[in-house]
Amino acid sequence: MSAVDLPVQADAKGVAERIPGLWKPPIVMSVFTILVALLVLVSPREGDSTFRWSREGDWFAIPDVSLPANGIVWAAVLLCLLCTAFAAWRSYSRLKTPLVVIAAFAVFAVSGFLAWAVAGKTLPVVGLLAGALALAVPLVFGALGGVVGERAGVVNIAIDGQLLFGAFGAAITASITGSPWAGLVAAMVAGMLVALLLGLFAITYWVEQVIVGVVLNVLVIGFTSFMFSQVLSGNAGALNNPPHFPRLEIPLLSGIPVLGPIFFRQTVLVYVMYAAVFLVAWALYRSKWGLRVRAVGEHPKAADTVGIDVIATRYRTVLLAGAIVGIGGATYTLVSVPSFGREMTGGAGYIALAAVIFGKWDPIKATLAALLFGFASNVESVLSVIGSPVPSQFMLMLPYVVTIFAVAGLVGHSRAPAADGVPYRKG
Structure with missing residues (x-):
């Protein structure tokens, strides 16, 4: 080793030592590994877990996979231990x-x-x-809007509002016009109106942005309620009976086993989401x-x-984020x-905001985080339908528990844009 290499390596090590949150992933992974192991230690399940991979309309059928539930859990524990050990070594x-x-x-x-929860039953994986993708759509759009606004x-904080x-404006407009497309435009305008109020107080009058966002959420909840x-309530047939977007199957692509039913048998808003993720990522970078x-x-x-x-740039960007x-x-x-x-979003805007932080203000990573949270939400629904032994109260908590652990435990060091939340005073 040359003398020239020593200062470089020492400097690199010094930089690495200053990186916060290095031990978060192995600690959180250890906790989850123990929890998975406790499933079979405390409450072992008898029978096989069956995973169904095909749906009607696929080009060809993939056979169901049935394996002993306890064996899958122990294999998962072993693999989790290996990942945890590797993460600990890296830290x-x-x-x-x-x-x-x-x-x-x-x-x-x-x-x-999942293998433990569906022992003796069949889980429709597709x-x-x-369903997870469909449930993640509002979270993805919320996360994209959050990324765009905070990048400026x-x-x-007003994503939930x-x-x-947007849901309120879409319902009324689509009900009156009989067109879901008109409702979609109205939803974008509604989102922009809330964004305009956010911009007015946060950009023009320099009000604390977190407080403004929370107030706007409460204002929208009160107004819509x-x-x-x-x-x-008194005119549901005329004002609250919106037509819905039909499910569209993309020819050829929708017949691909597993991938087709998941990605190409969705509504038009899912396809709009695909385009939005690509366009936002391309435009930002x-x-x-x-x-x-x-x-x-x-x-x-x-x-x-x-x-x-x-x-002007902040105003335009915030309005665009509101439309998204x-x-x-x-x-x-x-x-x-x-x-x-009433309050039909159920706090989804806050989960979308968590996806922004988990995704480190990157549109692609924020989208993946939103998909994770959508998956957690759909797991609760699917396991409830097939009769999971997990208490329903815990299943209702699952999406929020995943959000907390993901953001607090796995996000590591996350740096927001330097001027995020800082009002600009010219001169």
Whole structure:
């Protein structure tokens, strides 16, 4: 080893030692590994777990897979231990745990839990994943809107209010016009209205952005609840009976086993989501607009000195983010449920905000985080239908428990844009 290499290695080690949160992944993984092992130690299940991989309409049928439930759980525990040991070794070496290791651990842990929960029954894997994708749609749009707004330096706690107001606007407009497309446009406008209020107080009047977001959420809940009880309840047939987007099957692609039913037998809003994720990711990192947005979010004063209008850029970006989140709100009343209901989002906006943090303000990673939370929500529904031994109260908590552990335990060091939440005062 040359003398020149020593300072470089020492400096690299010093940088690694300053990285916070290195031990979070192995600690959280250890906890989950113990929990999975306790399933068979405390409450072993007899019988085989059957996993169904095919649906009617596939090009060819994939045979069901049946394996001993306890054997799958112990295999999952072993694989989880290997992942945990690797993560601990990386942390001991002052290195980050690779995302692929964390993802593999999650797959093994979830597989062990599902095998234990469906012992003696059949789990429709394709239905589970397709439903998870559908449930994740509003979370993905909420997360994309959160990423776009915060990249410009505006904290958007009001995602839940935008989702709820978007669902409200979509229900009324689609009911009156008889067109779900009109409802979709109304949902985007509704999301932009909430975003305009956020921008007015946060950008123009420099009000604390977190407080503004919380107040807007409460305001939207109060307004929509009042309108529901005073207007919609008495005129449900005319004002709260929106037509829904039909499920569209993409020719050829929808027949691919496993992938076809999951990705290509969905409603049009799912296909819009695919395009939105691609466009937001491309625009943020490959376009002049994205460069300006990121510059405003990182160093607004420097952006101002090179001729970028910081205030106008933030307003335009926040309004765009509101329109994106509004599309997610339309999913509730134009796809998921037959009509608008009080507080029907159930706090999904806060989970979308957690996906933004878990995804480290990156549109692709935030989308993956939203899909994870959507999967956790659908697991509760599917296991309830097939008769899982897990108490229903715990299953209702599952999406929120996954959110807490993911953000607090696995996110590691996450840096928001430097000027996120900081009002810009020109001059």
